[in-house]
Amino acid sequence: MEVSVTVNGIARSADVEPRTLLVHYLRDVLGLTGTNVGCDTSSCGACTVLVDGRSAKSCTLLAAQVDGADVTTIEGLAGADGLHPMQQAFHECHALQCGYCTPGMVMAAVSLTDEYDDLDAAGVREGLEGNLCRCTGYQNIVAAVLAAGE
Amino acid sequence: MIPAAVDYVRADSAEAAIAALAEAGDEAKLLAGGQSLVPLMRLRLATPSVLVDIGRLDGLSGISIEGDTVGIGALTTHSTLEHSADLAAACPLLAHVAGQVGDPAVRHRGTLGGSLAHADPASDLPAAVLALGGTLVVAGPGGSREIAATDFFTGFLESALGADELLTEVRVPVSTGGWCYQKFNRRAQDWAIVGVAVAEGGAGVALVNMGSTPMRAAGVEAAVAGGASAVDAAAVAADGTEPPTDNNADGDYRAHLSRVLTERALTAAGA
Known part of the structure; x- marks a missing residue:
C-alpha cells in the first residue's frame, strides 16, 4: 500500500506492506537511521518520534496509521541556525554516554516540555518514564530537560 | 520483531x-x-x-457533558482525557486515571475505547469506568445498543462486543464525590500489579489485575453502603477473586495488596 508522510518537512511516499512499522519505514525505507530500535516491546522509547507534534513510539505504530501525518525525527530537529535548544541542552549538560537512547530521549523531552508547563525534576522524571537509559543514569538528562525549558 | x-x-x-x-x-x-x-x-x-x-473516523472523539452524563467518544486519547479541564471538573477520577496509563507517548496514541475493548484485567481505565458505573455504546449491523460496564468484561481479553460491533462511546455519570486511584507497580510505565479505583466515596469500587477480567469489588461496595469503616470494608476486597500468580507477585500477595490499597483508596475518598 502507498503510505505518504511528511517527514521533517519533506513529503515522502513509498509502497510498503501494511504490516510495516513506522520505525522500519523511517529507517529502512527512508534511510533515516537516527531513530533507533531498542527493546522492540514498546518499553524503552529509543524509537520515539513526533507525530503531528506529539511524542509517539514508532515501533508501536504502523506506517499506515500515520499516512498523511507530519513526522519529525531527530534528523529534523536542528534548524539552519544550529541545534534545537533541547539538543544544545543535552550537549551542555552531558546528558548522554553511549548515546543510544538519546534520539528518543530528546524527542520525548521536546514533546514533554511542550505539553506540560512548569515541570520540576520530579515531573521530568515521571514524564520520561517511557524512555530508558542504561548507562548515564538520569541525573544529567533531567538537568538538560530542565535547562532547555528555561 | x-x-x-x-x-x-x-x-x-x-x-x-x-x-x-x-x-x-x-x-x-x-x-x-x-x-x-x-x-x-x-x-x-x-x-x-x-x-x-478506525483511527481517523470523524465524530468518535471528544468529551461532551450533558446534565449528569459525561459522553466520551471511543477514539478520545488518554492524553486528551488527562488534559481536559472539563473532565477534571466533571469526573476527576477518569481524568486522573487516564494520566496513569503507560507513558506520555502511549497516552498520545492510545484511546479510551481501545483500552476498554482490549479488556485487559491489568489496565487502568476499565477499573475506573467500572467504579463509575459507566455504560458502553456499541454500534453493529442492526444499529446501536448499550452495555453496562459491569456486563462488558466477560473473560481474559474478552468482552461482550460482537465480532462485527464497534465501540463508539463511553458514558459515565458526572462524579465529583470522593475518589481515589491506587496503582501499585514496581517499574516505571508498567501495568499495575494491583490497582483499586474508588468513586463516590466508596459507592463504586473496582479492582485491577485481581482476576481474569477487570472487576467491581461488590463486597467492598456493600460494606461501605452498610456503614462499615474503610478498614472493615477493605478487609473483604479480595473475597471472591482469583488473583493471578506471575513474575511480579503471587496470588496471596495480590490479595494482600488489594486489601491494603483498597483501605488507602477508601480513606482518601472519604469513606
Whole structure:
C-alpha cells in the first residue's frame, strides 16, 4: 500500500506492506537511521518520534496509521541556525554516554516540555518514564530537560 | 520483531468499519490507537487477517457533558482525557486515571475505547469506568445498543462486543464525590500489579489485575453502603477473586495488596 508522510518537512511516499512499522519505514525505507530500535516491546522509547507534534513510539505504530501525518525525527530537529535548544541542552549538560537512547530521549523531552508547563525534576522524571537509559543514569538528562525549558 | 502479514482497510465511517468487520469474519481486528494491538502483533501473539483502521473516523472523539452524563467518544486519547479541564471538573477520577496509563507517548496514541475493548484485567481505565458505573455504546449491523460496564468484561481479553460491533462511546455519570486511584507497580510505565479505583466515596469500587477480567469489588461496595469503616470494608476486597500468580507477585500477595490499597483508596475518598 502507498503510505505518504511528511517527514521533517519533506513529503515522502513509498509502497510498503501494511504490516510495516513506522520505525522500519523511517529507517529502512527512508534511510533515516537516527531513530533507533531498542527493546522492540514498546518499553524503552529509543524509537520515539513526533507525530503531528506529539511524542509517539514508532515501533508501536504502523506506517499506515500515520499516512498523511507530519513526522519529525531527530534528523529534523536542528534548524539552519544550529541545534534545537533541547539538543544544545543535552550537549551542555552531558546528558548522554553511549548515546543510544538519546534520539528518543530528546524527542520525548521536546514533546514533554511542550505539553506540560512548569515541570520540576520530579515531573521530568515521571514524564520520561517511557524512555530508558542504561548507562548515564538520569541525573544529567533531567538537568538538560530542565535547562532547555528555561 | 515484525508483525505477520496482514490486510489493511481504512474505514471512513462507522458504517464502513462495521461492514468491513462483517465481511472479514472473526479474524479481523479493529485498529484504533494500536497501543495494545500493535505490540501483540509484533510478538505475533495476535495475527489478525485484516486490520480495520478506525483511527481517523470523524465524530468518535471528544468529551461532551450533558446534565449528569459525561459522553466520551471511543477514539478520545488518554492524553486528551488527562488534559481536559472539563473532565477534571466533571469526573476527576477518569481524568486522573487516564494520566496513569503507560507513558506520555502511549497516552498520545492510545484511546479510551481501545483500552476498554482490549479488556485487559491489568489496565487502568476499565477499573475506573467500572467504579463509575459507566455504560458502553456499541454500534453493529442492526444499529446501536448499550452495555453496562459491569456486563462488558466477560473473560481474559474478552468482552461482550460482537465480532462485527464497534465501540463508539463511553458514558459515565458526572462524579465529583470522593475518589481515589491506587496503582501499585514496581517499574516505571508498567501495568499495575494491583490497582483499586474508588468513586463516590466508596459507592463504586473496582479492582485491577485481581482476576481474569477487570472487576467491581461488590463486597467492598456493600460494606461501605452498610456503614462499615474503610478498614472493615477493605478487609473483604479480595473475597471472591482469583488473583493471578506471575513474575511480579503471587496470588496471596495480590490479595494482600488489594486489601491494603483498597483501605488507602477508601480513606482518601472519604469513606
